[in-house]
Amino acid sequence: MAKGESPLKQFEIQPIVDINFLGFDISFTNSALWMTITTAFILIFFTVPFLKAKKTNSVSDLYPTRMQVAAELGFNFINSLLADTVGKEGKKYFPLVFTLFMFILFGNLFGMIPYSFTFTSHIIVTLALAMGVFIFVTVLGFVKHGVKFFSFFVIPGLPVYMLPLLIPIEIISYLSRPISLSVRLFANMLAGHTLLKVFAGFVSALGFFGILPLVFIIALTGLEILIAFLQAYVFAILTCLYINDALHLH
Amino acid sequence: MPQLEQVEFFISQLFWLGVFFVILFTVLTYITLPKIRAFLNQRDDFVKSHISKQDELIKKAESIIENYEAKVTEAKNQASQIINDAKDKALKESEDLIKASEEKIQHEIKQTEERVAKEKDTAISELNDQLKDSAANFLSKVTNIEKGNINL
Numbered sequence: 154m155a156k157g158e159s160p161l162k163q164f165e166i167q168p169i170v171d172i173n174f175l176g177f178d179i180s181f182t183n184s185a186l187w188m189t190i191t192t193a194f195i196l197i198f199f200t201v202p203f204l205k206a207k208k209t210n211s212v213s214d215l216y217p218t219r220m221q222v223a224a225e226l227g228f229n230f231i232n233s234l235l236a237d238t239v240g241k242e243g244k245k246y247f248p249l250v251f252t253l254f255m256f257i258l259f260g261n262l263f264g265m266i267p268y269s270f271t272f273t274s275h276i277i278v279t280l281a282l283a284m285g286v287f288i289f290v291t292v293l294g295f296v297k298h299g300v301k302f303f304s305f306f307v308i309p310g311l312p313v314y315m316l317p318l319l320i321p322i323e324i325i326s327y328l329s330r331p332i333s334l335s336v337r338l339f340a341n342m343l344a345g346h347t348l349l350k351v352f353a354g355f356v357s358a359l360g361f362f363g364i365l366p367l368v369f370i371i372a373l374t375g376l377e378i379l380i381a382f383l384q385a386y387v388f389a390i391l392t393c394l395y396i397n398d399a400l401h402l403h
Numbered sequence: 404m405p406q407l408e409q410v411e412f413f414i415s416q417l418f419w420l421g422v423f424f425v426i427l428f429t430v431l432t433y434i435t436l437p438k439i440r441a442f443l444n445q446r447d448d449f450v451k452s453h454i455s456k457q458d459e460l461i462k463k464a465e466s467i468i469e470n471y472e473a474k475v476t477e478a479k480n481q482a483s484q485i486i487n488d489a490k491d492k493a494l495k496e497s498e499d500l501i502k503a504s505e506e507k508i509q510h511e512i513k514q515t516e517e518r519v520a521k522e523k524d525t526a527i528s529e530l531n532d533q534l535k536d537s538a539a540n541f542l543s544k545v546t547n548i549e550k551g552n553i554n555l
Binding site for chain 1: 404406407412413414415416418419420428432434435436438439442443445446449
């Protein structure tokens with residue numbers, strides 16, 4: 154880090170190719186570049202190992218290769234996540250949850266590469282993802298239940314006089330879902346990367362004793378990788394829970 | 404904070420997010436995930452078919468064992484039957500043999516006794532004749548009477 158550079162500099166968006174479409178600035182930026190890399194990596198990682206899959210019944214062809222095992226791991230992880238939270242009906246929404254989880258997970262993980270860019274550290278990106286989920290589950294709820302979906306805001310078994318108080322609370326909590334979902338991911342990424350940069354600044358400032366913040370950074374990098382997984386998992390499981398709410402109401 | 408300051412890139416970020424998310428979702432939904440699912444199903448089917456085959460084989464093996472045991476008991480029964488029969492037969496045969504040989508021996512003893520008696524009789528009569536003859540000879544010598552004229 155050059156002297157006097159803000160630890161927030163790493164979040165700056167730099168256009169690579171300026172594109173202007175109908176008066177909108179849709180420049181291809183470093184953010185878009187890492188989205189490209191993430192998308193390409195996910196597609197290659199999960200598709201290529203299964204391209205050569207033959208249709209035979211001999212045992213040796215059914216042994217998965219290393220890459221297939223790795224891809225299966227991701228597949229089964231999301232599969233069981235959906236099965237545990239939503240149940241059998243959740244199978245339909247598997248591609249959506251899988252895409253969300255993998256996109257966020259590899260976005261977070263690639264953000265850990267030095268000099269890369271973490272697109273999940275931008276509130277506009279996480280908010281867009283969260284709003285997408287929010288609008289999807291709301292539409293899903295109305296499609297499944299029609300007007301009855303509003304009964305979601307009425308907690309069953311409560312005395313009637315409590316309802317005027319609790320219904321607004323329920324509505325507010327429902328509407329705040331996309332905000333909490335997006336801010337959680339954005340803030341985690343922002344805080345982690347900023348902290349790493351701040352301590353990286355100490356390494357050069359302290360001279361020989363810079364070894365101490367260096368050790369801390371190494372440990373923190375491990376923690377950040379854990380958080381990268383954790384936040385993707387939280388996003389995915391909350392999406393599953395919202396889908397479950399939309400399908401079963403209470 | 405660039406996240407909130409660089410408002411001019413909001414549209415660009417949303418646009419590219421939409422583009423890549425839609426690409427990723429579409430390719431995963433229609434190509435990748437069905438491929439993985441097919442692969443996993445194939446393996447599950449293989450394992451399931453082998454488990455059911457195994458059950459079948461176990462049943463078969465059990466029935467074979469049952470069959471075998473039934474046959475073994477049957478064979479054992481038959482063997483003991485044969486042994487008993489053989490014992491009885493052998494006992495009877497030996498008894499018969501003993502009886503027959505006893506009879507034969509009795510018969511032979513009887514025959515021998517008869518022969519001995521007969522020979523004794525002939526020997527006595529022969530001795531009698533000889534004595535008569537030698538007595539006649541002696542008398543004829545003493546009396547000078549022709550031997551043929553002497554009647555004892």
